[in-house]
Amino acid sequence: MSAAEKGWKDVPMGGLILEAGNAKEYETGDWRTHKPVWDEDKCSHCMICWVFCPDSAILVKDGKMQGIDYKHCKGCGICAHECPRKCIEMVLDTGKDGEAGASE
Amino acid sequence: MSRRVAITGNEAIAEAMRQINPDVVAAYPITPATEIVQMFANSVSDGKVDTEFVTVESEHSAMSAAIGASAAGARAMTATSSQGLALMWEMLYIAAGLKLPIVAPIVNRALSAPINIHCDHSDTMGARDSGWIQIYSEDAQEAYDNLIQAIRIAEHPDVLLPAMVTMDGFIVSHGMSNAEFLDDDVVRGFIKEYEPKHYLLDVENPITVGALDFSDWYFEHRRQVADAHTRVKDVVLQVAEEFKGISGREYKLFDGYKLDDAEYAIVIVNSAAGTAKTVVDELRAKGLKAGLLKIRLFRPFPQEEIVEALSGKKAIAVLDRADTLSLMGGPLYIDLRAAMYDSPGPRVKMVNYIYGLGGRDINMEQIAGVYNDLVEIVKTGEIKRSVTYLGVRE
Ligand code: SF4
Numbered sequence: 443m444s445a446a447e448k449g450w451k452d453v454p455m456g457g458l459i460l461e462a463g464n465a466k467e468y469e470t471g472d473w474r475t476h477k478p479v480w481d482e483d484k485c486s487h488c489m490i491c492w493v494f495c496p497d498s499a500i501l502v503k504d505g506k507m508q509g510i511d512y513k514h515c516k517g518c519g520i521c522a523h524e525c526p527r528k529c530i531e532m533v534l535d536t537g538k539d540g541e542a543g544a545s546e
Numbered sequence: 547m548s549r550r551v552a553i554t555g556n557e558a559i560a561e562a563m564r565q566i567n568p569d570v571v572a573a574y575p576i577t578p579a580t581e582i583v584q585m586f587a588n589s590v591s592d593g594k595v596d597t598e599f600v601t602v603e604s605e606h607s608a609m610s611a612a613i614g615a616s617a618a619g620a621r622a623m624t625a626t627s628s629q630g631l632a633l634m635w636e637m638l639y640i641a642a643g644l645k646l647p648i649v650a651p652i653v654n655r656a657l658s659a660p661i662n663i664h665c666d667h668s669d670t671m672g673a674r675d676s677g678w679i680q681i682y683s684e685d686a687q688e689a690y691d692n693l694i695q696a697i698r699i700a701e702h703p704d705v706l707l708p709a710m711v712t713m714d715g716f717i718v719s720h721g722m723s724n725a726e727f728l729d730d731d732v733v734r735g736f737i738k739e740y741e742p743k744h745y746l747l748d749v750e751n752p753i754t755v756g757a758l759d760f761s762d763w764y765f766e767h768r769r770q771v772a773d774a775h776t777r778v779k780d781v782v783l784q785v786a787e788e789f790k791g792i793s794g795r796e797y798k799l800f801d802g803y804k805l806d807d808a809e810y811a812i813v814i815v816n817s818a819a820g821t822a823k824t825v826v827d828e829l830r831a832k833g834l835k836a837g838l839l840k841i842r843l844f845r846p847f848p849q850e851e852i853v854e855a856l857s858g859k860k861a862i863a864v865l866d867r868a869d870t871l872s873l874m875g876g877p878l879y880i881d882l883r884a885a886m887y888d889s890p891g892p893r894v895k896m897v898n899y900i901y902g903l904g905g906r907d908i909n910m911e912q913i914a915g916v917y918n919d920l921v922e923i924v925k926t927g928e929i930k931r932s933v934t935y936l937g938v939r940e
Pocket residue numbers: 477478494495496497498499500510514515516517518519520521522
């Protein structure tokens with residue numbers, strides 16, 4: 443986690459969260475073992491993946507799919523399962539830079 | 547002016563609660579604590595307090611409502627006994643983990659089965675690891691005084707932990723005794739307004755309470771609870787000092803009775819301490835150096851101070867009104883033995899007596915017998931039995 447270097451003296455008592463709306467700062471993407479890889483060329487922008495993604499990790503702009511928010515995608519594979527054009531593939535996320543399937 | 551009254555323990559607690567005038571009380575009736583809330587409910591309907599009184603469908607809900615109220619920023623209280631405390635169990639840990647300074651008088655009563663409504667300490671002793679501060683009271687006066695002090699202790703910014711104040715079911719809760727009540731304005735001046743730092747009703751500064759806390763932070767937050775407990779002792783003593791100023795009554799972490807020069811000591815909590823003190827007086831008149839240590843603050847456990855007070859005694863008997871069923875004795879005994887492991891000098895001989903389960907009376911002859919056993923142990927150097935069930939029919 444981003445604040446893992448902090449100790450018990452540095453964090454709000456009792457697990458309180460003192461800022462509102464900070465869930466987006468909690469990067470749940472590192473829970474993932476497999477990551478969805480999107481093939482833009484096959485995509486019809488039907489938005490079915492956007493509807494089904496339980497983590498709001500499908501990035502959309504002006505009615506068009508833009509890609510996947512890997513900081514928050516937990517790798518459940520629902521998008522790949524639901525996509526009618528089979529343009530999302532789940533691949534092992536090794537987390538290593540430069541490899542296919544790296545986190546960022 | 548303070549008032550001197552003849553009063554039961556429950557009446558004393560209900561009076562303290564009226565004077566405290568909490569923002570929220572959520573409670574469910576259970577013998578022998580029922581009267582506390584019943585009498586407090588009268589104060590609510592008579593308009594003597596401003597409390598939001600929540601009649602819930604169970605003790606689990608009572609503690610849940612108190613937690614919600616406390617998280618919202620209220621001074622919240624409840625009261626219960628026995629099965630009621632047992633039903634609050636999971637919520638007790640939540641109150642402590644969220645660091646909510648809820649204060650609850652608990653009237654000690656045995657746990658089923660078999661079903662029993664009378665006094666022993668199984669209920670609160672079972673909650674000793676829940677993270678709550680535990681303060682034990684010998685009589686109605688102590689229960690009244692301890693409850694008022696518990697508000698200040700729990701809400702102290704260095705502490706912020708829930709606190710339970712216990713007294714013995716029926717023996718104290720329903721027994722009439724002499725006590726002195728403080729004036730309402732003196733109590734209110736002493737407890738002051740509760741000013742929480744972070745609370746849900748602070749709409750300018752929205753917070754989340756009770757969020758999911760996995761392996762990345764749970765450990766740190768539980769560590770904070772332990773840390774808060776390290777500061778309780780000092781706060782208890784500070785608050786006691788201030789309380790002495792308004793009441794003239796002195797409180798410490800524990801009470802030594804003819805303990806300083808004692809060779810044989812009994813360690814005990816709550817009402818049986820009164821009976822034991824009379825036995826100490828009788829034995830002293832016969833020339834035996836008997837003494838007694840009555841624990842007031844049991845959680846956190848004031849190890850250093852207790853070890854200091856008991857070091858150098860020839861033999862110690864710990865009297866427990868609860869069993870742990872670990873076969874190593876009652877909860878007080880186990881803690882005392884662990885604490886005394888670090889005592890300087892030769893190891894003090896210690897034995898345990900489990901007494902009074904389910905309200906079984908303990909009498910002066912039995913307590914005198916315990917001191918006799920200690921004398922015998924020192925004379926022979928031999929402990930025949932480390933745990934004795936005292937007063938059970940063989
Ligand atoms: S894998 Fe799951 S979490 Fe990730 S984008 Fe697809 S549906 Fe959303």
